[in-house]
Amino acid sequence: MRRDLDTVHLWGDGYWIWLIRLTNDRISVGVSLHKTRTDLDRNLRTAFWQIIRRYPMLDWLKPENALDFSAYRDLQYISDTYVSPERYVIVGDASSIIDAYYSQGISLSLSTSWHGANIVQRDLSEGVLDTDYIRHVNDAVLADWRIMRSMVKSKYGRAIADSRFFILDHWIDYLVFGSATGIRWGISRWLSQTDGYTSNETPDLASLRVRLGRRLFLSQSVAPFSLVHPARVAGFVERLHENAARRAVWRLDHGVNLRATTGAMRADAPMPALWRLPFLRYRRRADLTMKALREPSFVNLKVGSKPPAVTKTFGVFLLAITAWALGYDVVDTAVRRAFHGVRGLMRRGEGGKANGPEGAARETQLSRTP
Known part of the structure; x- marks a missing residue:
């Protein structure tokens, strides 16, 4: 490449x-x-x-x-409202900015404006201002902002120097984005088959639009995310990042230098082989890159076609891999902490012996020597 x-x-x-x-x-x-x-x-x-x-x-x-130079301070900001019952919608950079790291501005702008158009359409055609939908959009978009902020925040801390954290932290991001694959496929299908007009909907597409209205958010994209309040999903993702960073900082502070690890992701190797984590110390090369896979036929789909059934369970699969990888990180760090604590007790015990009764007697004898 x-x-x-x-x-x-x-x-x-x-x-x-x-x-x-x-x-x-x-x-x-x-x-x-x-x-x-x-x-x-x-x-x-x-x-x-x-x-x-x-x-x-x-x-x-x-x-x-240099052809041009621009610099900005205190770049992050957030609106307190995205869709208002007063009949206005704020999207894109007008509503919030986090960081350029994942360049999600256009994606989040698209989803928020689509929800806004959905609300306006029903208000104009049916005379119903769906305040429950408005409330859900505001809650979910705020949760998405928190999720994106947690992704960015972890990249600026000391923990990023830990090779395992570097991979796991990006994997948590992949969990969020990968889980949204199916629902984003859904919005592409709806737009391509309706040209953006509800008058072109079939009953199937009308049902899809209702589902998208509930789940077209990073925080609501797939079960079990869609089964709980968006704020709880955001809190869950924030804790994943924070706890992984806390463990990495402990390793760095206590001289646990993990091997530099490679983990390339390509179209034919779409995820790192995280199941190798416990065995990296025994491998000649610390490499999590998967072998190239033969491209399955179901990915060769036309725009607007229904997503393959595998996308419906992809988020659950990613959650299972995440649980394994982070679980190993928790256990491995806990074992290292325990050994560190035992060694500390042993060193203190040896120091106590050196200052015991015999040591005190020697000190007394020496103090009486002219």
């Missing part, structure tokens, strides 16, 4: 870098950093070049070749 056709990300302590190839031999280079970094110059242009110069592979980037 040609590297110049892809977005490249680099990570550091409290920042990340993007490089995106553009047209006409231009490239977009950006640095997103945590505002608590006190070792960098307060001038953001100077801080940008301080970080870029840390990477020899980026020596070809020169200030004199």
Whole structure:
């Protein structure tokens, strides 16, 4: 695969870098950093070049070749309303910004505006302003914002230096996005078959629109997510990130240096082999990349076709893999903590012996020596 056709990300302590190839031999280079970094110059242009110069592979980037430069502080914000009973809708960057990390602005804007159009359509055609639907949209979009924020927040902390956390933290993100595959397939199907007009709906598509109205959110995309309040789903994802980070920081603080691990994902190897985690220390190469799979026939579908049955259970499958991977992380870190605690007790015990009665007698004898 040609590297110049892809977005490249680099990570550091409290920042990340993007490089995106553009047209006409231009490239977009950006640095997103945590505002608590006190070792960098307060001038953001100077801080940008301080970080870029840390990477020899980026020596070809020169200030004199910059075509444009922009910098922003305190970028994150959020609206307190997305859809209002006062008959207005706020979508996209007008409603909230988190971070450029996953570039979800267009996706979230699409889903929120679709819900808004759905509410307007029923209000105009049936004279019913569905306040329950409005409340659900506001709750779910806020939950989606919290989920996206938890994904981004974990990437700026110390824990990202731990190789296992790096993989597991991104896997939690994949759990969220992967679980939404089926429902996003549904909105693509509805739009392509109706051209966006409810008058073109078949009974099947009308039923699909009702289902999309409930579940076209990251926090509601698949069971069991769709069975609980969106805020609880957001809290669950936040805790997954926070607890994984807490375990990683403990490892870093106590000198547990895990092997650098590779985990490539491709179209023919769509997930890392997380079941190898317990055996990485015994493998010649710490690699979680799966072998290439033969592309199954069900993925060769036309736009607007029904999704394969496997997408209905894909989210549950991802949850099971996540439970295994995080469960191993919990157990492995707990065992390491226990051994660390036992070694600490043994060292304190040995220190106590050195200061016992015999030691005190020697100290007394020495103190009486002229």
